[in-house]
Amino acid sequence: MKTKVALITGGYTGEAEVSLKSAAFVQSQMDTARYDVYPVHITVEDWYYLDAEGKTFTIDRSDFSFVQNGQKVTFDVAFIILHGTPGEDGRLQGYFDMIGLRYTSCNALTSALTMNKGYTKAVLTGVPEMYAAKSVLLFESQRAQAYGMVTDALKLPYFVKPNAGGSSIGMTKVKTIDALQEALDKAYDAEGTGQEVLVEEFVTGREFSQGIFRNAQGELVVLPATEVKTTREFFDFEAKYTPGLTEEITPADLTVEQQERAGRIIREIFVRLNCKGMVRVDFFLENGTDNFYFIEINTIPGQTAQSFIPQQVRAFGMKETAFYTELIEAALVNTD
Template sequence: MKTKVALITGGYTGEAEVSFKSAAFVQSQLDTDKYDVYPITIGLDAWFHVNENGIRYKVNKEDFTLDMDGHIVKFDVAFIILHGSPGEDGRLQGYLDMIGLPYTSCGTLTSALTMNKGYTKAILADIPEMSVANSVLLFENHRAEAVNLVREKLQLPYFVKPNAGGSSIGMSKVKAFDELQEALDKAYDAENTGKQVLVEEFVSGREFSQGIFRNAAGELVVLPATEVRTTREFFDFEAKYIPGLTEEITPADLTTEQQERAARIIQEIYIRLNCKGMVRVDFFLENDTDKFYFIEINTIPGQTAQSFIPQQVRAFGMKEGDFYSELIEAAL
């Protein structure tokens, strides 16, 4: 009997559009001889599945089943490809834990924690061989005095970003003090990000993104890194999703020592945060020091054909369908 997979996508934020593209790619790669895949859209107004004839069926939220014309579809596993809230911040995972449905991503606490960039950095700050940029975490109560707090504690230039956002939405690079207030307002007011802002000192270096996952045998597997080179000021939303603005090199040109060091650090990050499934770690290698600087962790990374993880899976010598199957089997 085939495994019934709820491929959960959509979401409550501006990242929903990317989620739909990611989910479509995952579905195209999954082995239909092994899996019955049901795309499930989660939106603010409804949770539903649309069949091949365009008929919409609502999800029963009591047990996450579908009543398809009297036939009840009960899922074996949830494959979460929902960027932003509620799929990446732990809300969905808490619900699935309560109804007893296994899923492919990190658990509730890890997901909630890692959506908070400032809290994540605090937990990871003492990992050997890894550095974190000097930063200030600002809450809503700090808004009136935010400019002064940043100027007192940090040196220009800055990265200013929502503390709980994704896809670089609401992020700015600030090179002069008179740009700071506008950047802070942009980050504070980014939709569904919790009115918290993280301001970091700029690290000058090469930028990388690297995936890691736990396979069905329980082994941690570090994928080859991708180097990101963009014509933009930094790797912002446009650079991520508009073709031609960014060059992505997979596998990245790193020395053997740098590759081994990155792998050690990324495995320690995965273990310390109690991650599950696949995650992606973004980092800088500082130009003058060759130090590894943690940027952030993404617990539900993009999965379009051009996204970093599929690139890295191919560079690793693995087919995407086999990779997604490993995630499902590990969850089960």
């Protein structure tokens, strides 16, 4: 009998469009001999299963089931490909924990923590060989004082971004002080990000993104890194999703020593944050020092054919079908 997989997509933020594309690619790569895959859309208005003919079936939230042709359908596992809230911030994971449904991502606590960039950096303080840019975390109650708090503590240029959010939405690189207030307002007001802002001193260097996952045998597997070179000021939303603006090199041109050092750092991050499934770590290699600077961690990384993780899986010599099978099977044996 096939395993029934709920492929979770959609969401409550501007990342929903990316989530839908990611889920479509994942579904196209699933091992249909082993799994029955049901795309489940989660929106502010409704939760529903969308079948191949475009018919919708409302999800019963008491047990995450639906009725089709008079038969109740339940799931063995949820494959979460929902970027942003509620699929990446721990809300959906907490719900699944309460009803006893296994899932492919980090647990509720880790998901909530890692959506908060400032708190994540605090937890990762002391990871060997890892550096972090000097930063200021700003809450809504500090909005009136935010400008002064930043200028008192940090040196230009700055990266100003929502403390909780993805796809670089609401992010600005500030090179002159007269642009700071507008950048702060943009980050504070970014939809669905909690009105918290993280401001960091800019690190000059090469930018990389690298995936890691725990397979069904319980082993941590570090994927090859991707180097990101963009014609934009930084790797913003347009650079990420507009063809031609960014060059992505997988595997990245790193020395053996740099690869090994990055692998040690990423493994320690995965363990320190108690991650599950697949995650992606973004970092800078600073010019002049050769130090790796942590940027952020993404616990529901994009999964379109052009996304970093699928690129890295292919560079690793693995098929996406086998990769997604590993994630599902790891979730099914996970006893947490």
